[in-house]
Amino acid sequence: MLTAIAQLGAMFTSFVQQLGELTVFALRVVVTGLWPPLRFRQVLDEFYKLGVLSLVIICVSGLAVGMVLALLAYSALARFGAEEVVGAIVGLGLVRELGPVFTALLTTGRAGSATTAEIGTMVATEQLDGLRMMSVDPVDYVIGPKAVTMALVMPLLSALFITCGIFGGYLVGVGLMGIDGGTFLTSLESNINFRHDIIGSILKALLFGVIVGLVSTYKGYKCAPTSSGVSSATTSTVVTASVAVLISDYFFTALWEV
Numbered sequence: 582m583l584t585a586i587a588q589l590g591a592m593f594t595s596f597v598q599q600l601g602e603l604t605v606f607a608l609r610v611v612v613t614g615l616w617p618p619l620r621f622r623q624v625l626d627e628f629y630k631l632g633v634l635s636l637v638i639i640c641v642s643g644l645a646v647g648m649v650l651a652l653l654a655y656s657a658l659a660r661f662g663a664e665e666v667v668g669a670i671v672g673l674g675l676v677r678e679l680g681p682v683f684t685a686l687l688t689t690g691r692a693g694s695a696t697t698a699e700i701g702t703m704v705a706t707e708q709l710d711g712l713r714m715m716s717v718d719p720v721d722y723v724i725g726p727k728a729v730t731m732a733l734v735m736p737l738l739s740a741l742f743i744t745c746g747i748f749g750g751y752l753v754g755v756g757l758m759g760i761d762g763g764t765f766l767t768s769l770e771s772n773i774n775f776r777h778d779i780i781g782s783i784l785k786a787l788l789f790g791v792i793v794g795l796v797s798t799y800k801g802y803k804c805a806p807t808s809s810g811v812s813s814a815t816t817s818t819v820v821t822a823s824v825a826v827l828i829s830d831y832f833f834t835a836l837w838e839v
Contacts, residue, residue: 606720606799610728613721620726627730631692635738638687643675643742646683647749650674655758664758668765669772671750676773676782680743681735682830685789688731688738689822693797696727697818700801701811709802724802728794735790736783743782781837788833789826796822 654670700723703709709719747769754760773779797818804814 602803603795603799606802607795609720610725610795610798613718613725614729616721620722623722623726624730624733627726628734631688631696631727631730632734632738635688635691635734636741638691639684639738639742640745642683642687643680643745644749646679646742647671647675647746647751648753650679650746651750651753651758655754655760664760665764666768666772667754667758667760668750668768671754672747672769672773673778675743675746675750676778678830678834680746681739681782681786681789682826684739684742684786685735685793685826686823688735688790689793689797689819689826692731693793693822694815694819696731696794696797697801697804697815698811700724700727700798701804701814704801704804705806705808705811707806719802724798728791728798731794731797732787732790735793736786739782739786785830785833785837788829792825792829793822796825 651667651671654667654674655664658664658667658670700709703719703723709723712719712722751762751765754765755762800814800818800821801811804810
């Protein structure tokens, strides 16, 4: 019994310690990001690696999710003769929840893990130590641009996911199920509020981008300088960031809907 309590206490202490280290790390990223020189070149490079290279998986996944959502909505609403609100169901589902959440999870698996592996490899090969020897802060030169770009690119990828999802829902609802195209678009337009739904979706995606960016860079920066350490850090990034996104999604939605 005492051993179990000791293990539980050690786990809680380790969690609090890592949370504190992550907070200090986040403050360092924010300070270096606001303090000149600003790394515009590195940010543009990261936009390509984190954003452009994620376009295919985001578009294909958004199209598939929108098609499935329209199919399920039509099957459920047809029982009550309410097929005309399929557009609203697809739009609200994608804008409020599925778009930001799915985008964050997909980006974590593709770009977040790649970021951790890249930084972890730099740790293992002592490239970050080389930067310190040249009086260059690795957080400013390497970590900051990656974390900032992840936060900026997430709302853009989420908007693209939602657009592809609505297009997929339109294809299924109008082309396959025979819903009138004007009815689909009118239902979509009349039920989505810009201030409540669109702004909330953008802020939620921005929050997820901050979470994924900080977790992926922190795990890579703190990983053990070995091949197994890099592998472990990459796996930990996907698990930790995914769970953090889902938990923060609940609290953000609960507070935003009040």
